[in-house]
Amino acid sequence: MQTLTVALEQRSYPIFIGENLLSQPACFKPYLKAKQILVVTNMTVAPLYLQTVVQLLLGQGYIVQTHILPDGEQFKDIRHIEGIFTQLLEHRFNRDCALVALGGGVVGDMTGFAAACYQRGVDFLQIPTTLLAQVDSSVGGKTGVNHPLGKNMIGAFKQPTAVLADTSVLDTLNDREYAAGLAEVIKYGLIRDLPFLEWLEQNMAGLVARDKRCLAEAIARSCQNKADVVAADELEANDLRALLNLGHTFGHAIETGMGYGEWLHGEAVATGMLMAADLSWRLGWLQAQEVERIKRLLVSANLPVVPPATISPSQFLAYMAVDKKVLAGKLRLVLLERIGHAIVTADFPLALLEQTLAAGTE
Ligand code: NAD
Ligand code: MG
Secondary structure, rough: OEEEEEHHHOOOOOOOOEEHHHHHHHHHHHOOOOOEEEEEEEOOOOHHHHHHHHHHHHHHEEEEEEEOOOOHHHOOOOOHHHHHHHOOOOOOOOOOEEEEEOOOOOHHHHHHHHHHHHHHEEEEEEOOOOOOHHHHHHHOEEEEEOOOOEEEEEEEEOOOOOEEEEEHHHHHHHHHHHHHHHHHHHHHHHHHHHHHHOOOOOEEHHHHHHHHHHHHHHHHHHHHHHOOOOOHHOOOOHHHHHHOOOOHHHHHHHHHHHHHOOOHHHHHHHHHHHHHHHHHHHHHOOHHHHHHHHHHHHHOOOOOOOOOOOOHHHHHHHHHHOHHHHOOOOOOOEEEOOOOEEEEOOOHHHHHHHHHHHHHHO
């Protein structure tokens, strides 16, 4: 088992990474000081892992309730948060209760948001069960739900008391979801960790085969990168945390243009990262063979690298312009000054961006 720390003074917390963490009370008992626990999960994850989690908690003397959400991003809304509140109130959960999120990023974001709001804030612990949730969404404290007018538009910063990234639960994840998680893993190497990127190039075959040792290493190094960024910029007050959005503005355009759910987020981010690399090459920052190198790595992770031809360059631009990173009307992008070092910039000729979009979709 590996242990990392997200260093946020009194809100600091550990991330445990390894196999069968749930059978080790040391991983959760000190971080669940409450007696009453509500475990929130969804209909897909419940039959796989809920009983195990409930039994382990009961075995440690907790009073446990469970809340099973429907599975899907379309249920990540305020109405389903209210369902969680209703259960908490009906069972007279008081301020010193705690919530446990057992699931992917959707369950994690919703449970964290419910914990941030219930009686003005109760503890919550993350048990992420997708690769994306283990390397990204469970760490950093961004929680929330979607609004009909925008994704993740209602939310709060709420750090968990601990994160348990159990590599054994990833065996049941389907190949597409698994690859989508790898896109965010590769992102950390590209934006700020060249040695990790090189490690990924050496170990991608093992990762694709879900080798547990490779996985633990990749998750730990990803979480360390995310933890470092979050520790330096918890509330996204400067550009540092924005670097985590490499490929996301392009990817967001793909997700929106194709209709949500058609492309998985990680798939769109993978293609978006290659588009960001292409623009970085046009700016003279990357060599052509470096763009090829990034492409090779993404392809070896079974990720798509060509944007859908059905989105025209002008549509692409329109979708990109509604991205959250537009400040004062100027489109800001995360680009690669070199491999392993990203920057946020609005300082690029629009003509070059148009070339990238045209190249991708021709
Ligand atoms: P998800 O939560 O929808 O999970 C993907 C699918 O895998 C679901 O069908 C789920 O039921 C299933 N699943 C989960 N664990 C499984 C397992 N062990 N075995 C089999 N199936 C399993 O998607 P996700 O990719 O984990 O998360 C996406 C969400 O995360 C989005 O809502 C996004 O906004 C959010 N997110 C948040 C942050 C953050 O910082 N808070 C960062 C990135 C993404
Ligand atoms: Mg992402």
